[in-house]
Amino acid sequence: MPPLRLAQLEARYAALRQELAGIGYLSHGSVHRRPAGQSGSRFTWSTKVKAKTVSLALSEDQADWLEKAIAEHRRVKKILGEMRRLSRQIMRTQFPDTERRGPLNKKILRLI
Numbered sequence: 001m002p003p004l005r006l007a008q009l010e011a012r013y014a015a016l017r018q019e020l021a022g023i024g025y026l027s028h029g030s031v032h033r034r035p036a037g038q039s040g041s042r043f044t045w046s047t048k049v050k051a052k053t054v055s056l057a058l059s060e061d062q063a064d065w066l067e068k069a070i071a072e073h074r075r076v077k078k079i080l081g082e083m084r085r086l087s088r089q090i091m092r093t094q095f096p097d098t099e100r101r102g103p104l105n106k107k108i109l110r111l112i
Contacts, residue, residue, distance in 0.1 A: 044057055
């Protein structure tokens, strides 16, 4: 695949910045839903705090809200990962490589 032009890379980066502007509430962790007949809380949220798992019983509305916040958190992580990769591509495209024994390859910059 031929490398993208600088303008295309910068346009994609700008689109990702706009996407970040529309992000809602964020949370990490996971929501567990148990069937109605099982013992224990039907809805629980679990997360790590200082290397320990912490769980909290939730109402159904709280579980729905937290699931959306967790999905937004995952979306942010994905967007930021792409933004970091694009930043390195833009740097490689915009600036000439310095003289060194070995070339600065795509694997080192995690572009592949």
